[in-house]
Amino acid sequence: MMKKVCKSKRGEGYVDVCVGVVVFVMILVIAINIFSFITLRVEMDQIADELLEVATYNGCFGSEFRDRDADLLDQYYYYDISIDADEYYNSAYKRVQLGHVMSVTVTVQTDIKGLGVFKIPVTLSVTRSGLSQKYWK
DSSP: OHHHHHHOSSSHHHHHHHHHHHHHHHHHHHHHHHHHHHHHHHHHHHHHHHHHHHHHHHTBSSHHHHHHHHHHHHHSOOOEEEEEESOOSBTTTTBOOTTOEEEEEEEEEEEEOSSTTOOEEEEEEEEEEEEOOOOOO
C-alpha cells in the first residue's frame, strides 16, 4: 500500500507521506515529554522522601534538614520546598512533638519541550507526610 502511494505520480501520495511524518514526529515529541515528566516525578518523590525521613527522625526542620536539602540541591536540580506541621512544640526551632504530623512539599517549575518558540509552563509538586519520631521534653 505504502509503495503504491509513494510511486504515485499525481502528488497525493507525497502529501500523505509528509502529513504522516509530521503526525509521527508530534506523537514522538508528546511521548518524550510524558517520559521526562514521569522521570522528574520519580526524582521528586525521592527528594521528598529523603527530606521527610530526616525531618521525622530528628523531630524538627533544623540544621540536619537544611544540610540534607543543600546536598540534594547539589545532587539534583533547583526545586522549591515548603514545610508544615500540625502543631509545633517550639515554633522558633520548628520542633514537632512525638506522633504529630510533619509534611514536606517539593515543587518544580518546568516547560513542555519540543514545541519550538512556544513555551508552556508546567508546575509539578509532590507532598509527603509522616509522624515525628522524637519526644521533646
